[in-house]
Amino acid sequence: MRKLIIATTNKGKFREMSKALEELPLQIIPLPSHIYVEEGEESYWENAARKAMKAVEMFGEIALADDSGLEVLSLGGFPGSRSKRIGQTDEERINTILRMLEGKGWEEREAIFRCVIAIATPDGRLERAEGIVRGYIAYEPKGEGGFGYDPIFFLPEKGKTMAELDVEEKNAISHRGKALKEAKKILQRLCNECK
Numbered sequence: 531m532r533k534l535i536i537a538t539t540n541k542g543k544f545r546e547m548s549k550a551l552e553e554l555p556l557q558i559i560p561l562p563s564h565i566y567v568e569e570g571e572e573s574y575w576e577n578a579a580r581k582a583m584k585a586v587e588m589f590g591e592i593a594l595a596d597d598s599g600l601e602v603l604s605l606g607g608f609p610g611s612r613s614k615r616i617g618q619t620d621e622e623r624i625n626t627i628l629r630m631l632e633g634k635g636w637e638e639r640e641a642i643f644r645c646v647i648a649i650a651t652p653d654g655r656l657e658r659a660e661g662i663v664r665g666y667i668a669y670e671p672k673g674e675g676g677f678g679y680d681p682i683f684f685l686p687e688k689g690k691t692m693a694e695l696d697v698e699e700k701n702a703i704s705h706r707g708k709a710l711k712e713a714k715k716i717l718q719r720l721c722n723e724c725k
């Protein structure tokens with residue numbers, strides 16, 4: 531069976547990705563060793579593509595990577611592709627956002643999670659999939675599931691934060707879940723082509 535390298539160092543992302551792609555005729559494996567890829571100020575797509583291509587170059591297998599982030603509308607899309615860099619830990623990053631929105635009502639707390647996935651192959655193909663989910667920044671963190679900003683990402687239609695959902699519930703509605711649905715079709719096609 532061909533291998534698919536999930537090029538992420540984030541355990542939360544790996545859990546969601548391997549769950550969503552488990553039915554594919556591909557052996558899903560985490561990064562065999564650390565890859566160093568500088569994430570610049572560029573777009574999500576450039577960052578995702580750089581990570582996936584680096585993994586192909588190092589390990590010679592199909593690789594999938596994602597770059598994702600939180601965008602608060604009243605903050606002009608901040609932190610966006612800088613989502614990882616606004617604190618050292620998830621807790622610090624959450625507190626940065628909560629501080630910036632202190633005293634603001636729900637109408638100024640509207641936000642989007644965005645996920646852009648890149649799939650790179652050893653024969654030089656590069657494919658793209660993406661997804662978004664809309665929600666609001668909660669007034670305080672809630673829930674133990676998920677990772678990153680999930681405890682403050684409130685979903686009005688569920689009446690819950692993203693961190694109150696399990697992996698399958700999150701994948702069913704999340705930015706990454708939507709991108710993974712597209713990615714699954716692309717990978718299925720790549721598998722059929724190489725038979």
Ligand code: ITT
Binds near residue numbers: 678
């Ligand atoms: P890799 O680059 O190794 O995949 P990373 O954690 O560095 O892992 P990003 O550069 O895409 O990934 O980080 C974006 C930031 O947004 C980071 O702080 C994540 O915790 C957060 N984030 C991404 N997806 C998220 C999700 O589904 N729920 C909550 N926070 C998320």
